[in-house]
Amino acid sequence: MNLTLKIWRQKNANDKGNMVDYQISDVSPDMSFLEMLDVLNSQLITNGDDPVAFDHDCREGICGMCSLYINGEAHGPDRGVTTCQLHMRKFKDGDTIYIEPFRAKAFPVIKDLVVDRSSFDRIQHAGGFISVNTSGNTIDANAIPVNKHDADDAFSAATCIGCGACVASCKNSSAMLFVGAKVSQFALLPQGQVEATDRVLNMVKQMDEEGFGNCTNTGACEVECPKGISLENIARMNQEYLKASLKG
Amino acid sequence: MSGIFSSSIGRKFAMALSALFLMFFILQHFAINVLSVFSENAFNEASHFMGTFWAVQYLLQPVLIFGVIFHFVMGFILEIRNNRARAISYAKNNGAANSTWMSRNMIWSGGFILVFLVIHFIDFWIPEINTKYIAGDMSGLVDPNVADSGYRYYEELVHKFEPIWRVALYCIGFIFLALHLLHGFNSAFQSIGANNKYTKGLKGFSKVYAIGIPLGFIFIALFHHFNH
Numbered sequence: 001m002n003l004t005l006k007i008w009r010q011k012n013a014n015d016k017g018n019m020v021d022y023q024i025s026d027v028s029p030d031m032s033f034l035e036m037l038d039v040l041n042s043q044l045i046t047n048g049d050d051p052v053a054f055d056h057d058c059r060e061g062i063c064g065m066c067s068l069y070i071n072g073e074a075h076g077p078d079r080g081v082t083t084c085q086l087h088m089r090k091f092k093d094g095d096t097i098y099i100e101p102f103r104a105k106a107f108p109v110i111k112d113l114v115v116d117r118s119s120f121d122r123i124q125h126a127g128g129f130i131s132v133n134t135s136g137n138t139i140d141a142n143a144i145p146v147n148k149h150d151a152d153d154a155f156s157a158a159t160c161i162g163c164g165a166c167v168a169s170c171k172n173s174s175a176m177l178f179v180g181a182k183v184s185q186f187a188l189l190p191q192g193q194v195e196a197t198d199r200v201l202n203m204v205k206q207m208d209e210e211g212f213g214n215c216t217n218t219g220a221c222e223v224e225c226p227k228g229i230s231l232e233n234i235a236r237m238n239q240e241y242l243k244a245s246l247k248g
Numbered sequence: 249m250s251g252i253f254s255s256s257i258g259r260k261f262a263m264a265l266s267a268l269f270l271m272f273f274i275l276q277h278f279a280i281n282v283l284s285v286f287s288e289n290a291f292n293e294a295s296h297f298m299g300t301f302w303a304v305q306y307l308l309q310p311v312l313i314f315g316v317i318f319h320f321v322m323g324f325i326l327e328i329r330n331n332r333a334r335a336i337s338y339a340k341n342n343g344a345a346n347s348t349w350m351s352r353n354m355i356w357s358g359g360f361i362l363v364f365l366v367i368h369f370i371d372f373w374i375p376e377i378n379t380k381y382i383a384g385d386m387s388g389l390v391d392p393n394v395a396d397s398g399y400r401y402y403e404e405l406v407h408k409f410e411p412i413w414r415v416a417l418y419c420i421g422f423i424f425l426a427l428h429l430l431h432g433f434n435s436a437f438q439s440i441g442a443n444n445k446y447t448k449g450l451k452g453f454s455k456v457y458a459i460g461i462p463l464g465f466i467f468i469a470l471f472h473h474f475n476h
Contacts, residue, residue, distance in 0.1 A: 006339065006340075008339070019339050069338055071340060071342060072338065072340040072341045072342030072343075072345070073342050073345055073346065077345070098338075098339055098340035100338055100339060100340070103334050103336055103337070103338055104333060104334055105332065105333050105334060105335050106333070169346055171330070171343065171347075171352055172330035172333055172334075173330070173333035173334045174256075174330075174333070176256075204255055204256065204257055205255070207256065208255055208256050211332075211333055212256075212333055213256075213329065213330035213332075213333030213334070214256045214259060214260060214326050214329060214330055215256070215260060215439075216326070216330070216351065216354060216435065217351065217431070217434070217435040217438045217439065218346075218347040218348070218351035218352055218431075219346070219347055219351065220343070220346040220347040223345070223346035223347070224346050231438065231443060232443045232444075234438065234443075235438050235441045235442060235443030235444075236441065236443075237257070238257055238260065238261065238438075238439060238440065238441035239441030241255070241257045241258075242252075242257070242261060242440075242441060245252040245258070
């Protein structure tokens, strides 16, 4: 396959940045998207140019490190996959592919396609955990009965890998699917009840302080989420937040 | 409770509450308007009741005006805030791949509805307020000096729908209302935290409401235009 790539190039966080065109040939349909970028970078390095910086780690769709807004969609045109699981067979010979970083004020570009998603970490630090006393009197988690439906929903919410595709896809750059999932995974379980009020209030407060937009329920986040996190989690977070606000 | 409406979720909640209130009002407005198709007398009686009953005029009407203004102002504030959350736009964005046109363009459909509402207020509400509270005529009669001259409401309605340009304007206004409701109805329930086993049924009902009610208003305008 011969392709034209239009890639966002930005030297550093302070650089203005712009789209740059690259031609790449002999791309195998069996390559992953990131392998295709590896090939491009080899060419650039051979030619003495600066390689394109992009995030990646496990390349197995688990870590949530890879990002990229490909042809107008987070993680590209495929569904239920991260960019590292996207294959070049999804494109045609002669295609022009736009490759951009995830865009949001709360995800500033560090270089080229690499964005700083530490705003998600700060939201997690604000309440995305449970405090368990491990003095020796802790009840075994397996001994606490949990409704099967709740357990399944909690596990589904917990599959969120925090990649940020929800923010990137949302026209408002809202992080509510991410925060909704992180609130839900605890709100559905008995272990999460003790800190439930503070958790949702603090996480939403941090989310707002980071500069994410307001959710307008377009549902784009749910469609583009590589882990299929449901909009139900946002509704649950809204409920939890309203309950917590009335209490606190 | 303090500060709830200064948070993103609180603003969503307030927006949803005002939307639910306005959707209930539109239903009530339609229920009265549709009477004009079936019975001149029933429409006149209902209009006179709504136009003169103290609880409607002095309690519900101010709440309605507040609800309308709040919904529009909050809508524009949220849009501005949301635009600020992404300083640089994508060179290529395929929004149609993951969301409906209606959901992505609520500000535009809402903006056109606002324009329509201004015209609607100039057409009906301002003359009504002028007659009742400036001229002081609370009789509702065609001629306040003639007791058996009959109520004026039906005649005024029919007269308004004589020019084709106004009928066309109203039809366009209601098309934008339908587009707005097609996303807004379900969105309001999601915002108040209602996404459960009833959501699927609610989505079906929302389509009936979002298309049926504006279509009904269009029918009323066309009915009076072509029958008088």
